[in-house]
Amino acid sequence: MNAAPVSRRARPAKVPLSRELVIETGLRTLDTDGSGALTMRRVAKELDTGAASLYVYVANRDDLLTGMLDHVLAQVPAATEGDWRARVTQLVEAAIEALARHDGLALVAFGWFPTTRHALGLLEQVLALLREGGVDPVTAGWACDLIYRHIAAEAVDDGGERARWNLRTLLNGIVATPVGGGPVRLARAEEIAALQEIERRAGAPFAEVGMRAVAEDEPPSREVLGGFVSDGRAWVWPDENGRPVAYLVLGLVDGQAHIEQVSVDPAHAGARIGKRLIDHAVGWAKGNGLREITLTTFTQVPWNGPYYERLGFTYIPPADEPRGLRAIRADEIAHGLDEWPRACMRADLATWRTG
Template identity: 85%
Template sequence: MNAAPVSRRARPAKVPLSRDLVIETGLRILDTDGSGALTMRRVAKELDTGAASLYVYVAHRDDLLTGMLDHVLSQVTVPAEGDWRARVTRLVESAIEALGRHDGLALVAFGRFPITEHAVGLREQLLGLLREGGADAVTAGWAGDLIYRHIAAEAVERAESDARGRWAIRALLNGIIATPAVGGPVRLARQDEIAALQEIERRAGAPFAEVGMGAIADDEPPSREVLRGFVTDGRAWVWPDGDDQPIAYLILGLVDDQPHIEQVSVDPAHAGARIGKRLIDHAVGWSKSKGLREITLTTFTQVPWNGPYYERLGFTYISPADESAGLRAIRVDEVAHGLDEWPRACMRAEVATWRNG
């Protein structure tokens, strides 16, 4: 006996297709199986329809990705309280968090700026806050694009600490607003400024606490006697503000008859304005005038304003086997001081090929 035919009307009714439903399905596939699995055919299969049906709502896969990106950006919260810096920081953190919830979408964001409702709205919010902070229209325009790239990059690197992201956006904002740097130019430090140099060092140490390096943040600055020696020898320089008060300093030692940056510190209120670079440029110029061939330093390799920063300037790492006797002695002292609780290494830069600016 043949079974009675089953009416197709007995099937559960499908949810009507819409652009929002297609986008939400695409996000679900992205989150569960990754960007490689995100195809129009796969989305259609999830929705129990044919791929051709989707083209009524999304033109192609790129249009789907753009819609997914805009949908995620619609979840970004716009802060209403706090000064402009606090609101920019919270807005950026919210955007990074929203993108970071969807593995692979941050890479899409890094490669494009969608001209869609919520993407444009995010940029307009940033522009308004930057103008409130004192940036002119041109500066606010390129800064908004730069911060968007920062959001995408930080979302890609979301596995790293949130504190790193907070430091990075603070430095970025300082650089946008403080460029060109206030004060200057570089000058020799004076004996009556030693206490001010120690205070700069304490303030410059505070961001280390934000990346889980409290012991470094709490470490005491160089002693008055040590700093007095560099000042007396003419190898301590400062960057002064408009009132000629130091806001950054560099002290330069000699290790194996070559210059060695013992310390370079910038008050965090002026981070991102390339003041540290100007001080290093000056130290390299001094070294060149003395006929010296290279300049060295030791640094934390994974702290963004240490090793990665110096690499961008032109420093390269020295393998332990290639360390000079003087550098090895410094590393032994650093290990004894407990600094190697975090990865640390020596770096060098050639004086002759150094690029100023």
């Protein structure tokens, strides 16, 4: 005798899919079977659905991993006991412990610059504590990058007493390190030749990635740079002797601030000087009632598009480019720059993160 058919309606209802559920399931899979087993197909199987259904909530595996990282960092408690050093130590050790509990997630943190809500929230706490400890804003800003890398690297090795010693050494160095040169100031007419030389030096690394034409391109003319200097929209970062080692010139395009050029002498790379100059330009733009800041950049050069994305810039779809930016892009195309992928970017001044 055949059993009576069972209606599909009698099956237990599935829990509705959501980004949070997909991320939690991915984390469970990671903890159960390791990073090698973490695929979109496997997560979909755990949720009793098709892999295509997941793409409504996560863009791809990288987005899933980023979400998992943020989910874990959201569980790091705020540090409340002791002086600023003790609280930085508590916060960092809690973050290391949280990441180390999940196979392979520390490598995600180590390979990607923090851009998610809770990763940035963690760094904001560190920044506030460093400022409480008397570290100047500029040094505290780049120190946050070092501390984040410390968290990720030590989580890979499961932390421990060595991690605590490394952090003490790192904090001692941060406190003892003076700011190299600065602060940002207006460029002077007699420094235009120096700005052109900075531009030539800054262009040299492009040759190393096969972009020799860009590396050999001439810097802006004296007349062009002189116009920005005269208008008070050219700034430099001077070294300890007052000589410019980086500069930024700011235009006005479509009624908004537009970074025409920002260049740092490679000998001073890694000190976040470019970020300091951009922060200054953002401050000027805000002070003049502007809403956003734009630029054009190579999308696949690490110190161009990916760098600006980490700062908070987003790409503008070509169809959405306003008239002024479209004209700039047309000039760049005519100049041969589109031999390599290039695009416009914008950042909202209201949400810009200084430091």
